[in-house]
Amino acid sequence: MHYSSIKKHLRPYNIFARRKTTINHAFASAIAPNDEYDEVRVRLALKVLGQDPDDALKCVYCDNFAQTWDHVFGTVKNSHFSGHGHRLGNLVPSCKACNSSKGNKDWKEYLQRKGIASGLTIEEIQIREELIQKYLTAHSYSDSIPEHSADYNRLLEIRDEVLDLLKEADILAARIRDSVLPRD
Numbered sequence: 343m344h345y346s347s348i349k350k351h352l353r354p355y356n357i358f359a360r361r362k363t364t365i366n367h368a369f370a371s372a373i374a375p376n377d378e379y380d381e382v383r384v385r386l387a388l389k390v391l392g393q394d395p396d397d398a399l400k401c402v403y404c405d406n407f408a409q410t411w412d413h414v415f416g417t418v419k420n421s422h423f424s425g426h427g428h429r430l431g432n433l434v435p436s437c438k439a440c441n442s443s444k445g446n447k448d449w450k451e452y453l454q455r456k457g458i459a460s461g462l463t464i465e466e467i468q469i470r471e472e473l474i475q476k477y478l479t480a481h482s483y484s485d486s487i488p489e490h491s492a493d494y495n496r497l498l499e500i501r502d503e504v505l506d507l508l509k510e511a512d513i514l515a516a517r518i519r520d521s522v523l524p525r526d
């Protein structure tokens with residue numbers, strides 16, 4: 343580690359800047375529809391994906407052991423619900439590294455890049471792509487949120503009020519910081 347990395351810690355902490363994305367994400371994620379857990383359905387879905395449900399699950403992108411479930415299509419886009427929920431067909435086993443580096447990127451592009459970087463052939467990448475595509479298609483759905491409903495509009499208002507409160511808190515925090523007398 344280089345000493346200069348301390349730089350970013352020697353700045354005042356800004357609540358709004360540091361938490362804005364988290365708040366937007368939470369509000370969008372909270373209205374994303376979800377599937378109920380159904381063991382039979384989950385087991386069948388994993389077989390479509392070419393995995394053995396009785397074995398440790400593998401990351402669909404890189405074949406390492408999976409520790410997480412990746413939303414193939416993120417639940418949030420441009421700070422709003424994307425139309426893709428917490429549903430079986432939108433959740434695939436993933437290793438931690440792939441889950442965080444894929445983020446909201448297009449899954450096909452990510453899969454290709456990952457495959458090429460891991461030395462896979464075009465054919466091998468294609469087989470993976472087809473398995474994931476089959477899995478997505480087998481559980482396809484479309485969710486739309488009543489974006490013009492009173493409830494939806496009120497929810498967005500509440501979100502904005504929360505964000506405004508954070509901005510106000512930052513102003514107070516700065517004043518408090520400035521009023522702190524250095525100890526000697």
Ligand SMILES: [Zn+2]
Nearest residue numbers: 401404437440
């Ligand atoms: Zn992976």
